[in-house]
Amino acid sequence: MSTLHQKAPLSTYTTFKRQEWANLSEATKEILSDDERTKIGSIDQTISADEVADVYLPLSQLLYLNMEQALSLHSKTNRFLQKQTKKTPYIIGIAGSVSVGKSTTARLLQALIKRWPSKPSVELITTDGFLYPNAILQEKNLMKRKGFPESYDIERLIHFLYDLKSGTSCIKAPLYSHLTYDVLPDTHQTIESPDVVIIEGINVLQVNKKNQHIPHVFVSDFFDFSIYVDADERDIQAWYIERFKLLRNTAFQKSESYFHQYRDLSDQEAEEISRGIWQSINAINLEENIRPTRHRADMILKKGAGHKVKEVRLKNL
Template sequence: MKQQTKPTRYSPYITISREEWARQRDDAALVFENDISKLQGLNEPLTSEEVLAIYLPLARLLNLHVTAAQQLHATTSRFLNNHTHKVPYIIGIAGSVAVGKSTTARVLQRLLSAFPNHTRVDLVTTDGFLYPNRVLEQKGLMNRKGFPESYDIRKLIQFLANVKSGMEKVSAPIYSHLEYDIITEEQQQIESPDIVIVEGINVLQVRNREQREPAVFVSDFFDFSIYVHAAEKDLREWYIARFESLRSTAFQDPHSYFHRYAHLSDKETVEMATHIWNEINKPNLEQNIEPTRYRASLILEKGSHHFVQSIQLRKT
């Protein structure tokens, strides 16, 4: 018997089961199994079945949205009797630390670039728009890195405004997770993309009204937005597991900002990761990230196994 989409009553979203969502994929689309190991994040399982069941249908949906936007642009151009320069379709991806946003962004970038009408897909992370450590130290914000106030929001908004205005070449700052700081001598170059994916924990954030806020918000530039959701207890476990893996890999590099954690015992590693989660990541999740969840166009609901178990799609 065919499983029906749940018509969530009095909700702006339609809830779709994993099984029904998987039926929406385009079987003619390509699956890049050789790329899976390159696309997944640390301690974030990614399988060909997950790509087929979740990401191919999502890429197909996004392709339909992008195609409609391109057709609307062409119609408007004809109406104005000119050929206005195309503007990129911008997709925002939000969610907690350790939830798998980066993997979602990379997979979508790979799949969306395979469609012939939008082969140029760029991925930008908002980490590059964090204030440099020296500025955070001056402001006393090093322990609030990742909170809304630790970002140069005006710089991020200006970047998005430039992209959305159709500028042919736009540059974005680059962040080093090894050095835990901005790389001042390098820039990411964005040149006439069809799609730009913007990934970051607070991209759906509406700034605190007590702060001097800009007239526009980051999400105002998004054509479609995705929130990757998981229960806090699962997020905590995933963060601790990732911290343990990093201790024996990236933290071993003497140039790593976190090299001081490289020689912790197993017990000390868990204690330190738990402390960081409880003191920084959990408050940021509860105060700033989680409240933006229902501003998204689509929500990917993950289970404890790290795989998507259901999807909520905003009604239109």
């Protein structure tokens, strides 16, 4: 496979080491409480006050500058055109591998954006809800390709984003259950005129070449700013295995869990099975479909040990 996406495009980014990035923020007081950070974290990822202050607060401030600029341009354009068009939501896309911490990043940003001076309303949408239901995936023999581009109803996702950017006041997004490992039937998240929308998912920066209905429209076309959460595959695989072990002792114990069969695995068995799943499914998807989209993001957050961001790359203006 070509290494173009791994090397050359990154030259279009300005790289900030962690401390260099942290120094961009002048805020000194703690922004999120211990309780808030605990709720935002996940079963395998805790959020320290330093991580918020060093990485996510400067990111939030940069996003605020971008949104303010977009609002200013909208207002000036209205005056020039002598129109009063409605400002549509500012959309942030967050991409990256399974187990890299996209969801935690999305929740952190949602909490921080709500603290902007304008107190905007912020909705968080995960693209898991736009997966085809398991019944359809089984019919198409795609269960072992779940998470690959062909397992998503991209047309439905694009129409959802089109409605958002068209200023539709009330939109419904499908929801997904990680417990049952399936889209929830007849259950939706209602979106009503938000100021900011965060779209999180492994597929959001992919160019959907197989889309026959909307051949030249991609999910990322609707983003005002996009972030790719990155890490070495060795670290991501370790995080995936650790999370699998933790879920074995928690969610997998529930009878309604899709993975209930794994509830009594030993540590060694759990590691062998999760490593096999990673290597046969997630590693392939990462290499073929997810990582090649990294250079399409406006920002890359590069993580190291313990999910700590060690480097920030910002696409040159």
